[in-house]
Amino acid sequence: MESFKEDEQFDVIGSVSASAGRVFDNYKNIYDAPLSDSDIQVTQALRSCYPGYIITAVSAQNCDLLAYAAAGNASAEIDTATETPVQWRGYVYPGRRGQPGRLGDATRFAKYRYKWLSEEFILYKAVIRVDGGYPATIYYVLHEPDNEDTIDSRSKMTDNLIKSVGDWLMADDKLVYVYDNYWTTSRALWEEVQKADWDDVILDQGMKTVLQDLVGRFFDSKNVYEEAGVPWKRGVIFHGPAGNGKTISLKAIMHTLSVRKDPIPSLYIKAANYTYNIHQVFTFARQMSPCLVIFEDIDTIVTDKTRSYFFNEADGLEQNDGIMMIASTNHLDKLDPGLSHRPSRFDRKYLFPQPSLEERTLYCEFWRHKLRKNPTIEFPEILCKAMAGIMTEFSFAYMKEAFIATLLTIAGNRTEESETESRVVDKETPVEQVRLPPFEGRHQPETADMKATTFEYMMKPDRSSVQPGEEDLEKYEIWRVMVKQVKILRDDMAGEASTRRTYHPASGRSESLRNARPPAPAENYKEQMQPSGRRTTVQPSRALPDRSREPQHHSVRGAGPFLGSGSSSVVSVRFVSDV
Numbered sequence: 001m002e003s004f005k006e007d008e009q010f011d012v013i014g015s016v017s018a019s020a021g022r023v024f025d026n027y028k029n030i031y032d033a034p035l036s037d038s039d040i041q042v043t044q045a046l047r048s049c050y051p052g053y054i055i056t057a058v059s060a061q062n063c064d065l066l067a068y069a070a071a072g073n074a075s076a077e078i079d080t081a082t083e084t085p086v087q088w089r090g091y092v093y094p095g096r097r098g099q100p101g102r103l104g105d106a107t108r109f110a111k112y113r114y115k116w117l118s119e120e121f122i123l124y125k126a127v128i129r130v131d132g133g134y135p136a137t138i139y140y141v142l143h144e145p146d147n148e149d150t151i152d153s154r155s156k157m158t159d160n161l162i163k164s165v166g167d168w169l170m171a172d173d174k175l176v177y178v179y180d181n182y183w184t185t186s187r188a189l190w191e192e193v194q195k196a197d198w199d200d201v202i203l204d205q206g207m208k209t210v211l212q213d214l215v216g217r218f219f220d221s222k223n224v225y226e227e228a229g230v231p232w233k234r235g236v237i238f239h240g241p242a243g244n245g246k247t248i249s250l251k252a253i254m255h256t257l258s259v260r261k262d263p264i265p266s267l268y269i270k271a272a273n274y275t276y277n278i279h280q281v282f283t284f285a286r287q288m289s290p291c292l293v294i295f296e297d298i299d300t301i302v303t304d305k306t307r308s309y310f311f312n313e314a315d316g317l318e319q320n321d322g323i324m325m326i327a328s329t330n331h332l333d334k335l336d337p338g339l340s341h342r343p344s345r346f347d348r349k350y351l352f353p354q355p356s357l358e359e360r361t362l363y364c365e366f367w368r369h370k371l372r373k374n375p376t377i378e379f380p381e382i383l384c385k386a387m388a389g390i391m392t393e394f395s396f397a398y399m400k401e402a403f404i405a406t407l408l409t410i411a412g413n414r415t416e417e418s419e420t421e422s423r424v425v426d427k428e429t430p431v432e433q434v435r436l437p438p439f440e441g442r443h444q445p446e447t448a449d450m451k452a453t454t455f456e457y458m459m460k461p462d463r464s465s466v467q468p469g470e471e472d473l474e475k476y477e478i479w480r481v482m483v484k485q486v487k488i489l490r491d492d493m494a495g496e497a498s499t500r501r502t503y504h505p506a507s508g509r510s511e512s513l514r515n516a517r518p519p520a521p522a523e524n525y526k527e528q529m530q531p532s533g534r535r536t537t538v539q540p541s542r543a544l545p546d547r548s549r550e551p552q553h554h555s556v557r558g559a560g561p562f563l564g565s566g567s568s569s570v571v572s573v574r575f576v577s578d579v
Helices: 024-032 038-049 065-070 156-171 187-194 205-219 222-228 246-258 275-288 307-315 357-370 382-390 396-419 448-459 477-499
Strands: 012-016 054-059 075-078 086-092 102-116 119-129 135-143 176-180 183-186 233-239 266-271 291-295 323-329 348-351 501-504 509-512 553-557 570-574
Touching: 024 038, 038 054, 038 119, 038 135, 054 156, 065 075, 065 102, 065 135, 065 156, 119 156, 135 156, 176 187, 176 275, 183 187, 187 246, 205 246, 205 323, 205 348, 233 246, 246 266, 246 291, 246 323, 266 275, 275 291, 275 307, 357 382, 357 396, 382 477, 396 477
Parallel strands: 176 266, 233 323, 233 348, 266 291, 291 323
Antiparallel strands: 012 086, 054 135, 075 102, 086 102, 102 119, 119 135, 176 183, 501 509, 553 570
16 A cells, blocks of 8 residues: 655656556557647546446545545555556655655556445546646546446445545644645644734734734624624735734734634635636635635735736625635835725724834843743843833844844853853953933833934943942843844844835936835844745645645656646656655
């Protein structure tokens, strides 16, 4: 019986061929000639070889029978005695560096003895071209007529099998549906979402309360919408500078919906470049209703090419009841007015601004709490207010970088100190004594003057002694290093803003971008909701298999068109490793 495992990308190193089998002759002839639809030819060949069987064709992306068997729900044993398989032999790269790789086969054509419950089937797997387009993997299920079945009718037993596979695929709610010009499912993203908690979301408390109630109230109010005679649908926009909490808030919303008594599925849209992609997104959303649909960076999804079609799908004649849309953008001003000012599509906009002094202080307290069990770092509460003061105009993402860079620097310093007792910790001019302006509490309003002068004041050396009642912050290593790292980040931000320029084709002139987005130092600040695992490449379809239960598709460069991607440089194959 064939074994299925999740594997790495591989390069083609050979192919397997043997003496012709019964259907293989026809399969070979099909690919030897340019035909527009090879499914018709394969079906005809099967009818000729198996005249007493009902033949049912089903897309592997819609109903993966081999994945169903690999999960233990049926058995599938490859038959090499009566049919010649066509396989690509390849090397499976190890999951992690240092681990051994394996050899395996990518099956393009094969016959299987398939058994489900007490019923036996003949199963053919064939990679074919449909309508002269991209290759598609098709299963041909053969079963003898039962009771009222006829050769020309549907096989009730095959239909029962297909329904069982479909129910199995849709029963798992521990996943997130991801659309990146084709649909996939991600268990890894679902697990990442489960880590999100509203307690970790640092926002204005009033706004946080609104967001916590926003989605749950919508999905609990179907009767209210029906009684009012209005469509049960809604859309909102999260906007503001990158790195200020939009993504973590979305994750917290998704987590809240996933732990409901009746879990609400989340559909996460990363890219939909063409109108047919938009159609696939909304078609599946209607099938999954009630559901949450998230459009990340909607300004890159709704473009001049897709704008009208998106509007029609969002509020046209189609029924969108039960669909809640949340769109995020860093550039609200770039959105088409039909998106940002049309209530029937997105009727609320929520701004995620640069964090206030209070929010920055809370974020510093969040890090202080994370480090509370680290005995090597002294981090008193007073530092939270001080650090918040020197990070004026920092986004949460930049504040995160400041903390990470600080901790890495401290760790590096201590590693070097352990290697040599005579090491000078810092050969540069040491951070001088710093006197803090008084803080009446973290709820103290941050005035314009304070924003303009706090950083300069905090960074200015004060060579006088610390006055009675004031704390000498310079004695804390984390403070000394943090001051330097904030200075580095702020210099980077200022330098980038002054050098980045925009070009105007009409006038041929360019000008500085005063509000240019600063570079993300050291890591990607725009928190991307991406699966931590590799994507599974699937052809767009109506039902989505859970790719954690079956082998992944992997690309082979230069071998032909890529399944469902629109690229002309790669081809999708399914790779099954040797045991």
